[in-house]
Amino acid sequence: MGEATLISEEYRKMQQQLHENPKYGVASVQFAPLVAQVLGATGATELLDYGAGKGRLGVALKQYIARPLTIHHYDPAIPAWSAPPRPCGFVACIDVLEHIEPELLDNVLDDLQRVTADVGVFTVHTGRAAKILPDGRNAHLIQQPPGWWLPKFLERFELANFNRVVMGFMVVVERKRG
Numbered sequence: 001m002g003e004a005t006l007i008s009e010e011y012r013k014m015q016q017q018l019h020e021n022p023k024y025g026v027a028s029v030q031f032a033p034l035v036a037q038v039l040g041a042t043g044a045t046e047l048l049d050y051g052a053g054k055g056r057l058g059v060a061l062k063q064y065i066a067r068p069l070t071i072h073h074y075d076p077a078i079p080a081w082s083a084p085p086r087p088c089g090f091v092a093c094i095d096v097l098e099h100i101e102p103e104l105l106d107n108v109l110d111d112l113q114r115v116t117a118d119v120g121v122f123t124v125h126t127g128r129a130a131k132i133l134p135d136g137r138n139a140h141l142i143q144q145p146p147g148w149w150l151p152k153f154l155e156r157f158e159l160a161n162f163n164r165v166v167m168g169f170m171v172v173v174e175r176k177r178g
Contacts, residue, residue: 003084004107007076011101014134015077019053024131027095028057031123031170035092036064038121038172046070048088048115051096052081074115084111091120097149098125098140098168105142105152113156116175120157124149125168 007015018024028049035057039047045068049057052073061069074085093112100108112120126146129139146162146169153159157173 004110005104006108006111007104008101012077015099017134018131018139019077021131024053026056027123027125028053028092029060031092031094031121031165032057032060033064034165034170035094035121036061038119039065039069039090042090042119044069044090044119046072046088046090048072048074048085048091050074050085050091050093050112050115051099052078054078055081057092057094085115087115087117089118091116093120093122095123095125095168097122098129098142100142102142109152109156113175116157116173118175119160120173121170122153122173123165123168123170127167 039061047058047061047069049055049071052075055073058071058073061071072085072088073081075081091112097105097108112122125140127140127143131139133139149169150162153171153173156176158176159171160174161172163170
């Protein structure tokens with residue numbers, strides 16, 4: 001059995017096109033202080049930025065974290081970062097999940113579960129995006145409230161923390177043991 005599909009080829013091309021816009025994929029920077037806080041609490045020295053876009057989270061984290069931090073990037077729309085990632089102790093997935101093709105969301109969440117060895121920090125924007133896809137759809141393909149998302153996370157992770165944030169929510173999750 002091969003790997004589950006995480007993104008369609010057509011959508012990958014649309015995302016590559018969107019990433020050419022310098023203003024696309026900037027949300028991670030505003031979450032860097034929160035991610036840094038959780039990183040500090042865990043003592044993690046390695047981070048996987050899942051859905052890394054332009055890699056801005058890693059750049060922003062450097063101003064909040066004094067100790068060395070190894071950052072791994074994964075983004076299927078960025079050729080250099082499109083290889084399936086290895087599991088990592090700390091995974092950040094910032095404003096990515098609402099962009100996933102709805103019929104592939106379970107595959108992506110299963111993959112997030114696979115790569116999250118210990119702790120994950122995930123944010124989800126629950127409303128409309130300012131950006132429009134080349135085919136005319138809103139860039140946020142999934143616009144659902146936290147109550148829709150939480151059961152999907154709870155199937156795969158232990159919930160350590162839930163917080164409402166501007167335009168959505170943030171969860172801190174831990175790998176299910178046993």
